[in-house]
Amino acid sequence: MKMKTSLLMGAFSLALFIGGCTATPAAAPVAGPAGPQGATGATGQTGDPGRDADRRREDDQKRAEDDKRTEERNQAEHQRIVDARARDSHDTGCPMGEHVYANAEGRMICVKD
Numbered sequence: 001m002k003m004k005t006s007l008l009m010g011a012f013s014l015a016l017f018i019g020g021c022t023a024t025p026a027a028a029p030v031a032g033p034a035g036p037q038g039a040t041g042a043t044g045q046t047g048d049p050g051r052d053a054d055r056r057r058e059d060d061q062k063r064a065e066d067d068k069r070t071e072e073r074n075q076a077e078h079q080r081i082v083d084a085r086a087r088d089s090h091d092t093g094c095p096m097g098e099h100v101y102a103n104a105e106g107r108m109i110c111v112k113d
Helices: 002-022 049-087
Strands: 098-102 108-112
Touching: 049 108
Parallel strands: none
Antiparallel strands: 098 108
């Protein structure tokens, strides 16, 4: 009985396989004719190159001043800690239970032990 069932299933599968291979596939869609040309858009207004350059220069100057102020603050903080160490090698300017640590920016800060 098992042999008959397997034989029938195999024959049925073979028939479906052969029938599927001989069927013609669906036709691919064909592109139609091109549509009409679209309208062109309006052009934008041109900027004033002098004003743009002035704004850029002002931004650069402001950034340079900010960098200079940050550097001066970092140097002052570092100098304060160096001076404190010079006064007393055990006194770093940090409260009890904290010690000096240089962070990634090079700024000296007090952190807990």
